Amino acid sequence: MNESGWNVKWFNQAPVDYLGVIVYLARRSELYKLNMSLLSLRRYLRKPRPVVIFHDDDLNDIGIQLALAKTLRSDIPLGFEHIRFPAQTNIAHDHDRYPLGYHHMCQFFAIMLPHHPLLTNMFTYYWRLDSDSHLLGPPLVDDLFDYMNEKRLQYAFVMVEVDASEYVQGLWELFHQFLARLCLKPSMAVKKTQTSFFSGYSYSIFYNNFELSNASMWRDESSIAGWLRQVDEAKGIYSHRWGDAPIHTLAVTQFVERDRVVKISDLGYFHRREYVCADEVRSCVVPTHLEASANRPFPRGCHPVTNPLCQYYPEKRGK
Numbered sequence: 470m471n472e473s474g475w476n477v478k479w480f481n482q483a484p485v486d487y488l489g490v491i492v493y494l495a496r497r498s499e500l501y502k503l504n505m506s507l508l509s510l511r512r513y514l515r516k517p518r519p520v521v522i523f524h525d526d527d528l529n530d531i532g533i534q535l536a537l538a539k540t541l542r543s544d545i546p547l548g549f550e551h552i553r554f555p556a557q558t559n560i561a562h563d564h565d566r567y568p569l570g571y572h573h574m575c576q577f578f579a580i581m582l583p584h585h586p587l588l589t590n591m592f593t594y595y596w597r598l599d600s601d602s603h604l605l606g607p608p609l610v611d612d613l614f615d616y617m618n619e620k621r622l623q624y625a626f627v628m629v630e631v632d633a634s635e636y637v638q639g640l641w642e643l644f645h646q647f648l649a650r651l652c653l654k655p656s657m658a659v660k661k662t663q664t665s666f667f668s669g670y671s672y673s674i675f676y677n678n679f680e681l682s683n684a685s686m687w688r689d690e691s692s693i694a695g696w697l698r699q700v701d702e703a704k705g706i707y708s709h710r711w712g713d714a715p716i717h718t719l720a721v722t723q724f725v726e727r728d729r730v731v732k733i734s735d736l737g738y739f740h741r742r743e744y745v746c747a748d749e750v751r752s753c754v755v756p757t758h759l760e761a762s763a764n765r766p767f768p769r770g771c772h773p774v775t776n777p778l779c780q781y782y783p784e785k786r787g788k
Contacts, residue, residue: 475586477521477548480538484519484546489594489614490587491520494577496570497527499600500537505758506602507540513736515609518596519546521587523577525570526551550587552577560707567710575706578677579713580697583687594618597680605737605744605753613681613733616785623729624721625681627738628745628770629779630714632672638709640700641670644719647699651692658722662778673778674714675721678740681733692724718778727782732770735787745770748786 484490491510495503503522510520520541522528528549538547554573578597582588588595594614617625648655655664665671687693697720705711721730737746737753745767746753755764765772771779 475590477550477587477591479519480534480547481541481543482546485517487592488618489518489596490592491518491596491598492523492582492587493520493598493600494523494574495528495600496524497533500533503600504537504540505756506598506600507537509602509604511540511542511545513604513606513608514545515612516615517542517544517546518612518614519548519592521548521550523550523552525554525573550585552581552585572707572710575711575713577713578680579706579711579716580701583684588684589688593683593685595680595682595684597677597682599678599740601741602678603739603756603759605739605746605755607737607747609736610787611785617681617683620731621729622731623683623686623725625731625733625785626675626677627679627733627736628676628740628743628767628772629776630674630676630743630772631776632674632712632715634670634672636710636712637670637672637715639703639705640709640711640715640719643699643703643705644696644723647696648723651695653692653723656723658727658781659719662781663719663722671777672715673776674712674718675778676740676743677714677717679733679738680717686725687720690724693720696720696724722778730782732779732782732784734770734784743767743772748784 493503507520528534529551534549541547554576560569560572582595594617596613613625662673663671687697700711700716734748738744739755739759742761742764744755744764768774769779
């Protein structure tokens with residue numbers, strides 16, 4: 470029962486429990502991709518977990534909302550949350566490639582989401598997906614929220630990538646300034662996964678368009694909350710196009726114990742053109758609408774395959 474005082478208009482039905490919620494940030498222009506992503510949830514979810522789609526005013530149409538609710542199973546609750554982004558003036562000069570909405574997306578997932586009443590008052594865990602995220606199966610044996618809760622996990626991921634150096638200018642330096650201010654040294658995980666051979670930044674990141682996390686970790690763990698405040702005050706998401714992935718990766722590798730983080734290896738996943746198959750299948754079928762010659766399989770969810778971040782944390786493997 471929801472006793473939080475935060476009202477959500479649920480389509481299909483109200484949530485049975487409030488352990489976890491699947492969240493998207495989407496726009497009307499992404500409706501086709503979003504619809505296909507929801508279809509993959511309909512097919513592979515173990516339990517009918519609630520889905521909430523955040524938007525900045527262009528998904529208020531009741532016809533669109535009803536159509537998306539119909540895409541999901543009738544037992545999967547669907548809600549919509551209209552959000553507003555801060556006005557910004559110092560924007561990176563890359564609008565042709567990354568428009569303002571992209572910076573807003575990074576700000577939302579890096580800083581804003583854990584403080585939304587949906588997660589402060591209602592749900593414990595969130596599972597972030599993008600409109601171009603697609604589950605490839607097989608059907609989940611475990612409900613991922615139950616698994617996180619039973620194992621007392623704080624963070625889960627499915628793939629790792631290497632970020633482009635041009636998109637993290639100043640972030641590594643800011644991170645070390647933050648540690649110095651707290652009289653902290655880099656953790657073993659930071660040394661092993663975030664530090665290059667020459668003691669610089671490795672640029673290794675959790676590919677966090679698939680991110681499962683305990684929302685309270687980002688608010689209530691003082692060091693993590695302090696790091697996010699430092700990032701927010703630096704305005705680098707807007708001025709340098711810092712992504713939410715490196716921001717969260719640095720926080721997790723520094724401040725979260727190794728046995729509280731897990732790599733999900735028993736579920737195939739596709740995002741844009743990168744994908745990984747579940748560990749118990751040799752190959753997985755990429756749906757026809759996602760097929761492209763430029764698609765890149767990530768062996769074991771790693772890019773490159775030698776990426777130390779991919780091998781560092783325990784794995785959830787198929788039964």
